[in-house]
């Protein structure tokens with residue numbers, strides 16, 4: 443058992459003190475690029491400031507023969523690019539792969555002072571986070587890094603989902619969780635071959651009524667990922683860290699992508715992955731509260747005075763609990779306005795009538 447006192451002590455002599463709180467930095471889109479792909483890598487400097495997170499991916503989607511090229515490409519980008527307001531993350535190879543040790547022992551000394559978050563795929567339980575926690579502390583100490591690198595776990599096995607709470611609680615480095623719908627579907631033996639998103643076969647059908655003509659009964663497509671996302675939201679909220687929808691692989695279906703991201707936003711996720719530049723705009727739109735929502739929230743807060751009691755607004759009851767919901771919305775709007783001038787202008791133009 444690790445005591446509370448030990449939990450916040452560095453795991454190696456000379457490593458930086460662990461964070462006591464994970465900062466709520468905007469991360470509406472975590473944009474994936476392959477640092478070994480010259481065309482993609484060349485676009486990275488111009489993307490700074492247009493997306494909340496730029497993530498150099500070293501794991502799946504990078505061919506085995508290109509692993510080293512991508513790792514070295516990431517080092518070059520990390521050393522040369524000024525990321526300004528944009529966070530710089532990486533996804534390392536899985537802990538059972540032949541590449542992960544070289545990923546960590548190369549990246550931390552070379553660009554550990556630039557990396558905000560390391561995303562760890564296929565996390566199965568607290569033991570995986572404990573391993574990475576100690577190794578990062580040793581590497582940070584050796585490299586003289588002063589700011590602890592945060593850790594983000596992808597949930598993509600049944601065991602990982604079953605162990606979700608202990609994963610979130612395993613280290614003060616834990617920044618958040620992402621859904622890994624492709625590997626998770628395979629591990630669970632689900633029968634979808636899609637990367638995220640819904641499935642037309644996963645539905646409920648309206649009850650029959652007398653005289654129905656078969657085929658006219660309405661069907662309602664259901665969300666395959668609702669259960670997992672809901673578990674992630676609760677586990678993350680409980681531990682003060684952040685949940686994210688993962689990838690939506692149907693790049694051309696921007697409408698369904700927006701719907702899936704919005705479901706995640708409404709349930710409590712703070713962002714989603716972007717695999718292609720077209721998805722950045724979708725995530726930025728969906729994970730930013732609308733002007734109407736911010737206006738409503740500000741009106742409720744104004745009407746509620748000290749935040750206690752009950753009032754009627756537009757025919758609806760508002761009370762201590764609904765004012766808290768409104769404060770969540772306004773706090774997010776304020777955080778985003780601080781980094782997004784267009785949103786700031788839109789929110790500043792709101793008048794309370």
Ligand SMILES: CC(=O)SCCNC(=O)CCNC(=O)[C@H](O)C(C)(C)COP(=O)(O)OP(=O)(O)OC[C@H]1O[C@@H](n2cnc3c(N)ncnc32)[C@H](O)[C@@H]1OP(=O)(O)O
Nearest residue numbers: 474475476481482485499502503624637689693717718719
């Ligand atoms: C299940 C999982 O693990 S998901 C996470 C792992 N997967 C990934 O990271 C995939 C990342 N994305 C990609 O590899 C690519 O976007 C693909 C393969 C999906 C599509 O690539 P393309 O067929 O080249 O797309 P498309 O032709 O529309 O690209 C248009 C331009 O955007 C560029 N581009 C495409 N994706 C990206 C990206 N993620 N970042 C930066 N630029 C990109 C292309 O290089 C191309 O540039 P050009 O106009 O100078 O030629």
Ligand SMILES: CC(=O)C(=O)O
Nearest residue numbers: 621622623624625688
């Ligand atoms: C996100 C991811 O890695 C997966 O869906 O498998």
Ligand SMILES: [Mg+2]
Nearest residue numbers: 502598622625
């Ligand atoms: Mg995966």
